[in-house]
Amino acid sequence: MSKQSRSSDSDSQRSFSKKGRSTLLGISKDSWIQKFFGGNALLAIVFLLAICGFLIKEAVFFFPDYHKSLQLFRQSGQEYVTLLEDQYKAQKSAYALVDQAYNIERANAGAAELEKITAFATARNKVLDFAEEAYDEWDDANDELEDAQDEFDDAEEADKASAQATLEAAQTLEKNLRTAWKADVSAAVLQQSSLSEDVKDALRQMQPDQGMSPFQMELQKAVDAKVAEFAISRNALRDSVKPLEKLWLELRDVAAAAKDKGVTLKTAAERKAAYLEAVQNAPTPEARQKAQEQADAVILAAPDWDKEVAPLYEATPRANEISKNLLQAIATAKENLPDPATLTDSLAQERLKQATPELVKAREVVTARTETLNQWRHDEKVGFFKSVTGFFLGADWVTNSSWQDFYGFLPLFTGSLLISIVALCIAVPFSVAAAIYTNQLASKGEATFIKPTIEFIQAIPSVVLGLFGILILGESLRDGAEFLGIPMQERLNVLNAGILLALMAVPTVFTLAEDAINNVPSAFRDASFALGATKFQTVLRVIVPTAISGIIAAILLGFGRVIGETMVVLLVAGNKISIPDFSDGLGVLTQPVHTMTGLIAQETGEVNQGSLHWRALFMVALVLFMISLTVNYISQTLIRRYSLKG
């Protein structure tokens, strides 16, 4: 305060002397500099508002547009078709488990036979290779024999005798060469010493003009016989869904065609105007004629939805009948499928056990969808709120689909959140402990080593971390998981990304937490020591509780850091858009996910500006920005409150 007034004093003195310093637009250099720095804060606010405004501008029409898209989805009957598709898929996923169980069981029960078949097939190939020359010769002779036979059949009465002679000669040759081939085969079989006698016999009995060996067929039959009963129920289940599949695909085409009309309608007026302009500007009468035709072809009227979707309503009784049969089939399958305990393979048992709840679920889905289907109306309005819930709670993010796009935010959000939480779970204990250690327990020498080292992590470009995650961490994690007996199908997953992001969060959390601890007045520490507390007690009971809001702020800022990180997650998270399966317990960490940031980075480049997809991406960006802003705001408030207290 006093400084300022003093400087303005000297200002007025100088201007009084008129020889003053350089001024620009009547303002002195000092004030320019002052204005520049003061202006920076203002600039930051303007910038923030500009970003906000820009995001909102691009995102704001997402909900109305998405609403229209969902409305069309219903009007065109696509929604109806999806009700069939759901039933189909539910049944299919139950069947898939049964099928797996069946195949595993078949392979296990018939293992001996299947092994013999393989041995036979391998040996057969070798033997045939060996006897290839003889075979070629026989093959030629066989062709000749066929020709001779044809010639004999077609021969005139006069030529019959000579044709007969040729035929007989050809027959003899064929027979001899066949014998020669079989001799070669037998010789080859002798070399295959490791084979069992029955395989050897089967090989010797082969004929050059034989397809599958009866030996092999016998074995196949024996294998099938072992799972014959299972096969019946499995096949029944497989076939039961076929009528539904047929109906679904049939109506799918109807709805897709209707939707196309709805989609083209959106741009119809525009296109018509363009053609009419072409009519005006046409250089030749032919061109004018053509443009006029094109303009006339554009239909401006909305499609008659009632007519478009009539086939769907007509199909409803059929759909009901099919669903009824399907329910029947599922019930029968549950009864007729073998008891898992009777299976010989443990994995097959497991799959079959898993199939039971899936069948129950399929039955529920079929019942529920059929009920919805009967009440479904194409002309019922879709509530506007549906577009909002559809975005925030939607579980599917489907784009560029020839059927229907869905913009469900939930998988991205859960992906981002899960990775961030994993990252913080790893980073927080480490960085807070390191902050406490360097600030309170380490010697000066240690502190001057630890601090820059941790802060150096920040200098690693995130793309380098990403490559490290792909090439090294992924492999090591998989090896580690294998060692522990945890299945890890994907190298790129939540854990991998979480670890790398933890590495990126450590410097942020460490530095800020260290600041917070450093800001604890040393008087508290002294008081604690003077009361006979150990260093450890002092840290735990005085220093950390005093710094806690600062430490929480540090953690929140770390969270803001990781949830906004893009490159690492794009490279390492696996980029699979689906809500991770939490029923897997900790196994959820081994699943691939996609994130808000990764998705925006990946998809923005390839969408049309202003399209629904474009707006959806901006909506995601807007939500991300709001999350970051909130987290930052809370942590700043905490820091401010706590530094006032200190």
Place this chain on the structure above:
Amino acid sequence: MSTQEVISSPIITLDDVSFSYDMGKTNTIKNVSFDIPEKQVTAFIGPSGCGKSTLLRCFNRMNDLIETAKVTSGKIEIMGQDINAPTVDAIELRKQVGMVFQKYNPFPKSIFENVAYGLRIQGIKNKSDLATAVEKSLRGAALWDEVKDRLNSSALGLSGGQQQRLCIARTIAVQPKVILMDEPCSALDPIATAKVEELINELREQFSIVIVTHSMQQASRISDRTAFFYLGELIEYSDTTDLFSAPKEKRTEDYISGRFG
């Protein structure tokens, strides 16, 4: 050193004590020897920077926290034990030798938790034991009546004088034998100062108190004996009344008559 009387029951004895902040290059305390009596108030006076606080912090080994600081010669015995012997645990020592600081520094916790802190770190968990001890200490620090209705509110909400008395309560809660006070009233207004002085007067019955003070009036009001330091040396040490009425040393006389410092 000119004054060396024999004190019948010393609680602290210093024998040729020198102390350095820089590994012995320069001594901040120089060859100091004297005895501090039990259950009396001993005041350290002297110009600022002469080493009063430094010497005080030797008694509870608070200087251990400074890496390069050490006692370079001599021996400090408290209750007959050499406190710098390798077998002595500074933590245990500080439970016997409490300290009140120049700037009141209660923890940012509740009033109750502040007083209970020293007991909690000794592993006392029993609620009623803690409550009894807290009340006793607060009464001992003449604070009980003022805070008994808000034991669970933050200590930082108290006035400066109350905060300093809370710090005293916190110190006496662990039942030390000696209480060190480093200019405990320098941050307080005259009324609060009077209250703390009154309190010190009461505490002398139970505790041996060593107090550093900047104010000679305070020293003469509350202390039984006074030590005058100058540039790290003990210049004069005697009964407070003697020291102020008939100083033996020229420098003491100059100082108490306000000619320097």
